[in-house]
Amino acid sequence: MAKKVVEIKGLEYAYPDGIRALNGISLDIFEGESVALIGLNGAGKSTLLLHLNGILQSDIGTVEVLGMMVDKNIREIRSKVGMVFQDPDDQLFMPAVFDDVAFGPINMGFSEEEVKEKVRMALELVNMSGCEARAPYHMSLGEKKRIALATVLSMEPEILLLDEPTSNVDLKARRHLIKFLNELDITKIMATHDIEMVSDTCDRAIVMFEGKIAANGTVEEVLTNSELLESHGLEAPILVKLFRDVMHRENIPLRLNDVIEKPNKYKI
């Protein structure tokens, strides 16, 4: 059994204005898993992510990350849990790319040489080497999203949190990102509306609804269950709809590749 990296018990959270965002969440996430949080706007996906690196803290319930209670080990946890925000303009706050990517490692107390090495490595990972001196406001949104990812990767996190990684990204950049996430071998937790991306990158899907976990299972279990998805305001991938609702098949493929690889199983 893989190591448990996140353990949430009975977490409840209400924003200062009284809106209840989380209503009793209990959840375990294991090392190396790629987990998708799906659900409508306001279901509590982003709020849950913000609890995992201690930005938000609640009195009700406990959050344990990498064996540490979040409220007591905040610095340690923030250096090991990297969060990529939805709007790269929020994440890139320094005037030059290098300073932004180096921000995390410098705060972690690495030496000058180590910081430079980490920045180089992170920019290479996201395929943006050589733009250290550029200013974020001269970049396209796709490039900014990649730099935002690099600012977190340079800290070599053990857990990567992504808030809407594919929103507003063009199709080419989206393909790049999916390929990249598949090759990245760490625990990933992402909040998203992009169901097709979930089927391509995640092992587990968690459906959130009104601050609660409505379903929690493998991507195959959750995403092929169109009743479950639709009752929570979501939609199944088009392939699932075709095989299940139109062709009324037993075996339902999730990805186009499944069909191409096993045409006999799906009777094509």
Add this chain to the structure above:
Amino acid sequence: MKHDFLDKYAELDSIIHRLDPRIKIVSFFSFIFLVISTQPTKFLNFLLYFLLIFGVILASKVPLRFVFKRSLIIIPFVLLIAIFIPFLKEGEIAGSYNFASLHLTVTYDGLIILFNVLSKSWLSVLSMLALASTTKFPELLKGFEKLGLPRVMVMVISFMYRYVFVLGDELMRMKCARDARSFGGNRKWHIKTIGNIIGMLFIRTYERGERVYIAMVSRGFNGEIKILDDLHVKKLDLCFMAFFLTILTIIWTVL
């Protein structure tokens, strides 16, 4: 959207661009200091100062048209203040004019002061343009910080520089959305819309500030922004500064 209004030509490559920002800051500020402290009647000195800064601008490969066009921006402001001096200063009269009951006299002393103010401000602007258009803004900030400008000020300017364009874009999008739905209406209504846009912009800025702070905290921010010190003074830098300051001093003292 692409913006480059501050450091438009900072990406060019020339001997001036490659200089350490601290060297440039010290050199160009001493230039201003010496220009300002030159006696108003030393016309030759002003010509030589001009030739010096002109040489630097030539060496920087920044288009002259751009520099001179930009440098004229300051002139109206200076004129607004200085235009009355020739009429008010007492001294040898260069000419007097009568407009109905208004009697105006222009003095030589006044004219010299006018020339003095105009040429000094113009030379100062030229030198600041030479600094700003050959140095990338982040490097300029680093240079100022290394020279002892308080870190909190550098941080404020740095955030301003980073987000002024983001806000500009946001404002433009809101203006666009307004124009797309705006058909006529009276002036009062238009002013009200602008008021709403400004209010909206304020709230969005505030919220963005919160989000940026969260993003900073997520990466270990604890009240102090630390950056790597990657500025190194090279031989070329020292040569330039020695050369520049020597010529300046020669112009200032000897002539």
